[in-house]
Amino acid sequence: MVEVEIDGRKVSVQEGSMVMDAANKLDIYVPHFCYHKRLSIAANCRMCLVEIEKAPKPMPACATPVTQGMIVHTASERAKQAQKGVMEFLLINHPLDCPICDQGGECQLQDLAVGYGGSASRFAEPKRVVFHKGLGPLISAEEMTRCIHCTRCVRFGQEIAGIMELGMAGRGEHSEILSFVDKTVDSEISGNMIDLCPVGALTSKPFRYAARTWELSRRKSVSPHDSLGANLIVQVKNQRVLRVVPLENEAVNDCWISDRDRFSYEGLYAADRLLRPMLKQGGQWREVDWSDALASVANALNNVKAQHGADAIGALAAPGSTAEELFLLGRLVRALGSDNIDFRLRQSDFSADGRRAGAPHLGMPIADIDRLDRLLLIGAFLRKDHPLLAARVRHAVKRGCKVSLVQATDDELLMPVAHKAIVAPSAWVAELAQIATAVAQIKGIAAPVVGGEASERARAIADSLCTGQAAAVLLGNAAEQSPHAAQLHVWAQWIAQATGARFGVLGAGANSVGGYLVGAVPDQGGMNARVMVEQPRRAYLLWNMEPEFDTANPAATMNALAAADTVIVPVTGVTELPAGRERAPPFLTSGCIPDCSSSPPWPLPRPPVPSWPPPTSSSATGASTRSTRTAPSWTRWR
Numbered sequence: 055m056v057e058v059e060i061d062g063r064k065v066s067v068q069e070g071s072m073v074m075d076a077a078n079k080l081d082i083y084v085p086h087f088c089y090h091k092r093l094s095i096a097a098n099c100r101m102c103l104v105e106i107e108k109a110p111k112p113m114p115a116c117a118t119p120v121t122q123g124m125i126v127h128t129a130s131e132r133a134k135q136a137q138k139g140v141m142e143f144l145l146i147n148h149p150l151d152c153p154i155c156d157q158g159g160e161c162q163l164q165d166l167a168v169g170y171g172g173s174a175s176r177f178a179e180p181k182r183v184v185f186h187k188g189l190g191p192l193i194s195a196e197e198m199t200r201c202i203h204c205t206r207c208v209r210f211g212q213e214i215a216g217i218m219e220l221g222m223a224g225r226g227e228h229s230e231i232l233s234f235v236d237k238t239v240d241s242e243i244s245g246n247m248i249d250l251c252p253v254g255a256l257t258s259k260p261f262r263y264a265a266r267t268w269e270l271s272r273r274k275s276v277s278p279h280d281s282l283g284a285n286l287i288v289q290v291k292n293q294r295v296l297r298v299v300p301l302e303n304e305a306v307n308d309c310w311i312s313d314r315d316r317f318s319y320e321g322l323y324a325a326d327r328l329l330r331p332m333l334k335q336g337g338q339w340r341e342v343d344w345s346d347a348l349a350s351v352a353n354a355l356n357n358v359k360a361q362h363g364a365d366a367i368g369a370l371a372a373p374g375s376t377a378e379e380l381f382l383l384g385r386l387v388r389a390l391g392s393d394n395i396d397f398r399l400r401q402s403d404f405s406a407d408g409r410r411a412g413a414p415h416l417g418m419p420i421a422d423i424d425r426l427d428r429l430l431l432i433g434a435f436l437r438k439d440h441p442l443l444a445a446r447v448r449h450a451v452k453r454g455c456k457v458s459l460v461q462a463t464d465d466e467l468l469m470p471v472a473h474k475a476i477v478a479p480s481a482w483v484a485e486l487a488q489i490a491t492a493v494a495q496i497k498g499i500a501a502p503v504v505g506g507e508a509s510e511r512a513r514a515i516a517d518s519l520c521t522g523q524a525a526a527v528l529l530g531n532a533a534e535q536s537p538h539a540a541q542l543h544v545w546a547q548w549i550a551q552a553t554g555a556r557f558g559v560l561g562a563g564a565n566s567v568g569g570y571l572v573g574a575v576p577d578q579g580g581m582n583a584r585v586m587v588e589q590p591r592r593a594y595l596l597w598n599m600e601p602e603f604d605t606a607n608p609a610a611t612m613n614a615l616a617a618a619d620t621v622i623v624p625v626t627g628v629t630e631l632p633a634g635r636e637r638a639p640p641f642l643t644s645g646c647i648p649d650c651s652s653s654p655p656w657p658l659p660r661p662p663v664p665s666w667p668p669p670t671s672s673s674a675t676g677a678s679t680r681s682t683r684t685a686p687s688w689t690r691w692r
């Protein structure tokens with residue numbers, strides 16, 4: 055540790071820390087633009103100049119390492135004079151369009167100009183003009199004259215999103231932030247550049263000119279779009295959501311959100327969204343009031359129960375529903391006497407049900423992903439399914455983590471991948487069996503299968519896992535939705551246990567864990583989502599789902615709905631349903647998931663013994679899965 059003195063106060067910080075870190079530790083604000091705690095140091099704005107005793111000139115606090123006994127003044131006459139000088143340079147070319155700038159009221163330059171800017175400019179020459187840029191439908195770069203070249207947006211692309219979509223061209227006064235020729239910014243987390251831009255150069259296209267920041271009221275929320283549960287601030291004006299921005303939470307989403315978290319609020323105001331309850335009677339849709347709608351729903355459900363029994367009622371809910379919704383749906387269905395409720399709409403293998411205690415979850419705090427040094431990802435389209443988790447894995451890779459993939463497609467993860475097994479989903483079980491065999495050989499333990507040969511590729515993945523100090527094996531959404539999901543669980547868990555890695559499951563929706571905890575799954579012999587579709591019910595309650603898109607077998611689902619007497623659909627948009635169905639109106643809710651990071655690891659599932667040898671695969675790699683192995687003994691792994 056190194057002890058330094060800042061503005062008369064002493065503080066100890068790690069050797070190699072910057073003066074800015076020491077000031078932050080003391081809660082001393084040093085004005086800055088290019089510095090950001092999650093980005094590398096660029097030191098190109100010079101706004102953070104401070105006076106350091108014995109230094110011949112002011113030094114940038116963000117880029118000056120502390121030394122033992124260093125004495126720093128952040129607000130001395132000399133420091134202030136330097137900061138004011140930098141501000142004068144920054145304002146030379148910055149347009150005076152604050153009254154019509156979307157950043158007005160939350161602009162770092164505007165705020166700091168109040169404290170460090172002059173009341174009049176000494177610059178009489180014309181200001182430079184920078185032509186606007188087309189960066190796509192989400193980020194507006196219409197006023198690039200406002201750019202102060204802090205390069206935060208450039209560094210975000212390179213360091214967090216994993217792809218450099220913006221860069222700085224030119225020198226000095228001719229510097230410009232550009233995308234590559236005719237290219238838009240397409241990263242799945244690109245919207246964070248809007249938050250990072252300290253001026254109004256990059257702004258949100260959907261939000262442009264919709265409101266001033268001081269007109270917005272703020273509500274905390276949680277993203278419903280994936281199982282990460284990113285913390286959000288929803289900004290509202292006149293009962294209308296106008297903007298969604300991140301709520302910083304280092305344990306979950308850090309200070310980022312994905313583009314779908316940020317921009318999907320636009321769907322709330324889609325033209326085809328239901329706003330009032332509607333009933334279809336005599337082939338005609340008609341708007342009704344809430345009491346009529348609820349009475350009709352109650353009548354319909356009671357009639358089905360009276361005529362066909364409570365078991366004829368089934369409820370299917372999206373995993374992105376809130377815990378409260380899932381809990382109340384379970385209460386409703388069970389009060390009617392049915393246990394047919396499920397939220398695992400895309401799952402097709404339910405053979406682990408009844409053998410598993412607890413809910414499948416990540417198996418570790420989200421923030422621990424950054425600290426992994428080995429990771430095996432199975433069946434995960436990470437950038438699409440969990441964009442912010444992909445950013446965490448990218449961060450871990452930068453720190454030396456070796457990632458191995460068992461996947462069906464060779465997706466671009468925007469990070470170096472150490473080992474890849476790109477095989478058909480039907481060959482994933484066999485691939486894991488080979489990795490398990492290789493792990494057993496390396497560890498000198500009994501192999502789960504006898505007589506199996508591990509491929510070179512499987513051995514490399516096993517080697518990688520066995521040499522890690524902080525390893526994890528994670529099952530992605532595609533693995534969870536595989537027809538062999540239970541077998542994949544068992545193999546993945548065996549590999550994790552044998553290598554000392556942590557095992558986890560990446561849930562499909564915001565409440566993939568909460569759905570289990572609040573009883574949105576059958577627990578007294580009721581039907582799961584697959585059986586409810588294969589054995590059509592007379593009445594369905596569909597919660598927050600679109601049956602033609604959200605289920606494992608959309609055709610069978612639509613047929614089952616067409617054959618039902620009653621379908622009740624609280625949705626946020628109009629869904630084309632078979633004729634003669636009743637429907638209820640939308641409910642707009644905020645996302646909410648329970649925190650399960652401290653839950654104990656859930657016990658090993660005990661699915662039925664898988665068929666062996668596994669089916670021959672004609673995978674892209676040409677690896678044969680034929681084997682003379684015998685069936686594994688599952689009891690060994692309990």
Ligand code: SF4
Pocket residue numbers: 200201202203204205206207208231250251252253255256
């Ligand atoms: S566009 Fe904004 S974030 Fe990017 S360099 Fe310019 S001021 Fe910085």
Ligand code: FES
Pocket residue numbers: 085086087088089096097098099100101102103114115116117
């Ligand atoms: S914040 Fe230190 S140079 Fe920009």
